[in-house]
Amino acid sequence: MNDHDGRWPQERFRRLRQQADPEIDKVVAEYLRAQPDGRSALDLVKGVVEELALAKREARAPSGDPPASLIFDAIDFAAGLPAWGDDKELLARGQAVFADYGLYQAAALFCKCLPMAYVEVSSAKVLYGVSNLATHSLTRRVAETGQMLVDVMGLKATDSLLPGGPGHTTAIGLRILHSFVRALVDERFGDSWDTARHGPPVNQELLLATIFDFSVVTWEALETMGVTLTPEQRAAHLYTWSVFGHIMGVDACQDGPLTLADVDPVSRRLGRLYESSDEGRRLMATLLAEMEEFMHLGWRKLPRSLVHWVFRDAAHGADRVPELLGVPKPAWWCTALFAVARAAHRHGRPAGPVDVVVRGLVRRVGRHIVVGMIDRHSDGHAAFRIPEELARAWRIRQSGVAVRTRTVRRRARGFFRGAARRRTPAEPGGPRA
Numbered sequence: 001m002n003d004h005d006g007r008w009p010q011e012r013f014r015r016l017r018q019q020a021d022p023e024i025d026k027v028v029a030e031y032l033r034a035q036p037d038g039r040s041a042l043d044l045v046k047g048v049v050e051e052l053a054l055a056k057r058e059a060r061a062p063s064g065d066p067p068a069s070l071i072f073d074a075i076d077f078a079a080g081l082p083a084w085g086d087d088k089e090l091l092a093r094g095q096a097v098f099a100d101y102g103l104y105q106a107a108a109l110f111c112k113c114l115p116m117a118y119v120e121v122s123s124a125k126v127l128y129g130v131s132n133l134a135t136h137s138l139t140r141r142v143a144e145t146g147q148m149l150v151d152v153m154g155l156k157a158t159d160s161l162l163p164g165g166p167g168h169t170t171a172i173g174l175r176i177l178h179s180f181v182r183a184l185v186d187e188r189f190g191d192s193w194d195t196a197r198h199g200p201p202v203n204q205e206l207l208l209a210t211i212f213d214f215s216v217v218t219w220e221a222l223e224t225m226g227v228t229l230t231p232e233q234r235a236a237h238l239y240t241w242s243v244f245g246h247i248m249g250v251d252a253c254q255d256g257p258l259t260l261a262d263v264d265p266v267s268r269r270l271g272r273l274y275e276s277s278d279e280g281r282r283l284m285a286t287l288l289a290e291m292e293e294f295m296h297l298g299w300r301k302l303p304r305s306l307v308h309w310v311f312r313d314a315a316h317g318a319d320r321v322p323e324l325l326g327v328p329k330p331a332w333w334c335t336a337l338f339a340v341a342r343a344a345h346r347h348g349r350p351a352g353p354v355d356v357v358v359r360g361l362v363r364r365v366g367r368h369i370v371v372g373m374i375d376r377h378s379d380g381h382a383a384f385r386i387p388e389e390l391a392r393a394w395r396i397r398q399s400g401v402a403v404r405t406r407t408v409r410r411r412a413r414g415f416f417r418g419a420a421r422r423r424t425p426a427e428p429g430g431p432r433a
Helices: 003-007 010-017 022-033 041-060 088-100 102-118 121-135 138-153 166-189 204-214 216-224 231-247 260-273 278-294 302-311 318-324 332-346 353-377 388-393 400-423
Strands: none
Touching (some): 088 138, 088 231, 102 138, 102 204, 102 302, 102 318, 121 204, 121 278, 138 231, 138 353, 166 231, 204 216, 204 231, 204 260, 216 231, 216 302, 278 302, 302 318, 302 332, 302 353, 353 400
């Protein structure tokens, strides 16, 4: 056992699983007690979601008149970065990983990071139940996750994580929202929630897993997609997410940043969480249906194929995730293409043109996902938008004309696919192609 294995004993994970966020939970509990009778936790969660969206919009484009909020007033939004988290050069290098490989990371988010959340039972129960109750839209919650990535990582601006910046506001906003989610689960599902097994909702073990999903799991997906980050890039990326985790109240990031030496022991411990559930399978089916709707005609099965691809040969039991979530079989042509790429890599031969094709397919999926999020969720309080600098780099048009044109195309695809569904029997266990 090395020193980092000693830092992450099983007992520490048991403690993290039973630990929520006492500091914020106390503030939220007092806020809830002060509310007039008749206002449920669900009503308050909906209100907080809207207030957080307004606060993040103000952080992105300050108007000089930030929205007032009693719950915000009770939290120290001016808290700065931790003493160990002010290395601007390292933060900038960590953010550049997203800015430089954003389309690959968009594909990684949908094809690996979110499935990793869905395969943990308590996460799936919270995501499925609370997202549906509070927003009536699982896919909008996904868009908000994408917007978080952009706010924290996509601006190439370390000021994003300083007080008043969009990344900092997002981190504290999520910390508040998680506390309200715990209150809502207690109100709605308290009698059936198995605290001994799952711990409190959105507990510290799951928050640590989330930081790993957006960093370590992303690197693994990128490598499968043909993009290998250097150790320096990985260390900087993990450092930046550790700063975000500190602001968000992640216990494992309070005393210092996570390092590359933590990756293996933590990943091995988190591997025990993978389990199938009805909620997880429903979330995955909804996510696939959304992704596949974004694809152009002839490419519908590409997202499910990439899910199988990025989990193939994954370590610590993660290779079982597609099966646990009921992901339909990949397209035959993807299976053949990926088999050629794997064989070349396994025998130490450069895959050459095959790698180019695989990276092109991944970028296609990433671009269609980002475009689909813009077209579907660019309105309302929690709007999904990306900075113009990134939009130009990724060749994505966000103008009203471009959105309307893509809407017409999407409706046409829906018409033709609807006709195809009526002629083709459904696949067992999955949506029709």
